Amino acid sequence: MPTPPVSRRGRALLDAPAMPPYLLEHFARSERPYDPEAAPDGYIPFCIAENKLVWDLLEPKLNAPRGVEAPALGYADMIGPQAFRADLAAFLGTHVLGRPVAPEHVATLAGAGSILEVLFYALADAGEGVLVPTPSYAGFWMDLEGRDDLSVIPVHATGDTAWQVTPALLDAALEQADVPVRALLFTTPNNPLGTVYTPEQLEAVLTWAERRGVHVVFDEVYALSVFGDIPFTSVASLRERLGSHVHIVWAFSKDFAASGLRVGVLVSENEAVLGVMNSLAYWAACSGDTLHLVRQLVTDEAWLARYVEGMRSRLGEARRAVEAVLDASGLPYVAGEAAFFALVDLRAYLDAPTWEAEDALWRRLLEANVNLTPGSAIRAVEPGLFRLCFASVSAATLHVGLQRMVEVLRSVSRS
Numbered sequence: 001m002p003t004p005p006v007s008r009r010g011r012a013l014l015d016a017p018a019m020p021p022y023l024l025e026h027f028a029r030s031e032r033p034y035d036p037e038a039a040p041d042g043y044i045p046f047c048i049a050e051n052k053l054v055w056d057l058l059e060p061k062l063n064a065p066r067g068v069e070a071p072a073l074g075y076a077d078m079i080g081p082q083a084f085r086a087d088l089a090a091f092l093g094t095h096v097l098g099r100p101v102a103p104e105h106v107a108t109l110a111g112a113g114s115i116l117e118v119l120f121y122a123l124a125d126a127g128e129g130v131l132v133p134t135p136s137y138a139g140f141w142m143d144l145e146g147r148d149d150l151s152v153i154p155v156h157a158t159g160d161t162a163w164q165v166t167p168a169l170l171d172a173a174l175e176q177a178d179v180p181v182r183a184l185l186f187t188t189p190n191n192p193l194g195t196v197y198t199p200e201q202l203e204a205v206l207t208w209a210e211r212r213g214v215h216v217v218f219d220e221v222y223a224l225s226v227f228g229d230i231p232f233t234s235v236a237s238l239r240e241r242l243g244s245h246v247h248i249v250w251a252f253s254k255d256f257a258a259s260g261l262r263v264g265v266l267v268s269e270n271e272a273v274l275g276v277m278n279s280l281a282y283w284a285a286c287s288g289d290t291l292h293l294v295r296q297l298v299t300d301e302a303w304l305a306r307y308v309e310g311m312r313s314r315l316g317e318a319r320r321a322v323e324a325v326l327d328a329s330g331l332p333y334v335a336g337e338a339a340f341f342a343l344v345d346l347r348a349y350l351d352a353p354t355w356e357a358e359d360a361l362w363r364r365l366l367e368a369n370v371n372l373t374p375g376s377a378i379r380a381v382e383p384g385l386f387r388l389c390f391a392s393v394s395a396a397t398l399h400v401g402l403q404r405m406v407e408v409l410r411s412v413s414r415s
């Protein structure tokens, strides 16, 4: 009998690749990026959640001699060596969570994606459901539906209700779900909306989860990337204790522009959840060298203050540059004061209010070698809302990409 090339579960992954088309295009086109001299028609990514505006702020710190010591090369606690987690907990308490957190309640794995995958493995069984407000970060579907085999149940917010996820919306989603719902995954500040939630809004989400007896995971990976008037509030600061049903995810990927270093963080007081994470950490642990490197970032308060201020002001500048072009071109967008995105309303440029028409417009933009995240990927409730990342290229390239986008939209409205 011939040996099957892969297992049934391996085959399922190959038959339905998790990566959406906009990401496949991104990685293929990244080989030839825009360059005013060498590749003036080169690729401009507006689809990838990376901050490329702060390398010069990070570089002196990352390239400074850092005195790696022998233990960095050895096996250690797979959720992060204790001394590292003590420093990380001190940083998180001061800069992210708004109150102290015990090092035992902090765990690291290779990126927020790994944290989410393992956390939800611990919170729900295959076939069970997780509520995710939409529009949303596209990767949650890969994180939760891939190996964890969970069902993501979208909770659609719309512009008609100022994109708010109300308890009534959550109740309706929970009651209509055809699988048992174990958790809500709430992103704050929001990707893709750029919303910074007030303490009252967060309190409403917390109270809802307590009333309905579900876990609630707050994804706070953009906690420091806030550039507007509303200060970030971590859900940790609203409760003296998180209790066993509230969990917080953070990472170095966004606030420290280091998605390639793969360091994600869980804050949880649930001993059982932490125990599961410990059991699985070996397969997604961060390297000792990488943890040593990021430790240099979070233990230098003077540098941190300068870095965070510079990072915020650059994000704010880029956001204002995008808004100026969108305003001048009469393109509507959702107001936002955090993260790397503007949600742009291109419904008027669709041939018809269908997902096929949205895909056709996305492909027209791609012909100009500019890649936005289409609404289908962020699970918007209706076609035509595109996520534009304004931090993934330099200010000059941002300008060129926006001009390309506006040109395409002009030609669409003429045809």
Ligand SMILES: Cc1ncc(COP(=O)(O)O)c(C=O)c1O
Pocket: 049, 110, 111, 112, 113, 114, 137, 139, 187, 191, 219, 221, 251, 252, 253, 259, 262, 263, 264
């Ligand atoms: C809200 C949110 N959560 C998690 C992630 C995944 O981050 P990481 O690269 O650390 O896995 C992203 C990445 O874009 C994100 O936007």
